[in-house]
Each structure stands twice: as C-alpha cells, then as structure tokens.
Amino acid sequence: MCLAVPGKIMSLEDRDGTLMAEVDFGGLRKEVCLQYIPDAVLGEYVVVHVGFAIQRLDEVSALKTLAEFERMNILEEEFGDGFARAARAAGVEPEATDTSTGARS
Numbered sequence: 001m002c003l004a005v006p007g008k009i010m011s012l013e014d015r016d017g018t019l020m021a022e023v024d025f026g027g028l029r030k031e032v033c034l035q036y037i038p039d040a041v042l043g044e045y046v047v048v049h050v051g052f053a054i055q056r057l058d059e060v061s062a063l064k065t066l067a068e069f070e071r072m073n074i075l076e077e078e079f080g081d082g083f084a085r086a087a088r089a090a091g092v093e094p095e096a097t098d099t100s101t102g103a104r105s
Helices: 059-071 074-079 082-089
Strands: 004-015 018-025 028-033 045-049 052-057
Touching: 004 028, 004 059, 018 045, 028 045, 028 052, 045 059, 052 059, 059 074
Parallel strands: none
Antiparallel strands: 004 018, 004 045, 018 028, 045 052
C-alpha cells in the first residue's frame, strides 16, 4: 500500500539545489523532498506521498489523520521495518536495528 501521510516539517535543507526537509510523522522522522512546495516553512504540516510533499495541511486535520492512522496501525505498516515484519510473520524473532544507521545487529 502506498499512502499520502501528513507530517510536520522539523528542519529544512538545500541539498545540491533540491529543497529537502526532515518531516515528523507522529514520532517517526523521514527525509522528504519539498520541490513541489518550495515555499514550505518550518513547523508547517504537509502531505507526503512517496517521499515528496504534495500539499499543505492544517494542524488539526494532520493530527486527526495521524491519530487515525496510528489507531489502524497504518504508520507501522507504511514506515516500519519490513524485514522485521517479514521475520515475525515467518515466526522468527527479528534482529535489532540501530535506527540512527539502519544497521542490523
């Protein structure tokens, strides 16, 4: 499944001429391209689809949507560790992952 998910812009960076942001999706942070919304500002909520911010969203709507996604476990499904989910489905305890590097132990 591929969803458009609301998130809050936590930082902005120009990377080789491309506007990028760190966006918080209810506690999970990902890098997002802001080229479609180049005037986006820190603290603003945006809707993100496949790594691109595609529109702005007001805070109330964003938080309501994130809460509903969390209730339905969609955020874990969309952003969680696919290897860990596959291991659990196979009845194997997944290895720990260092979230700062993505390395498995």
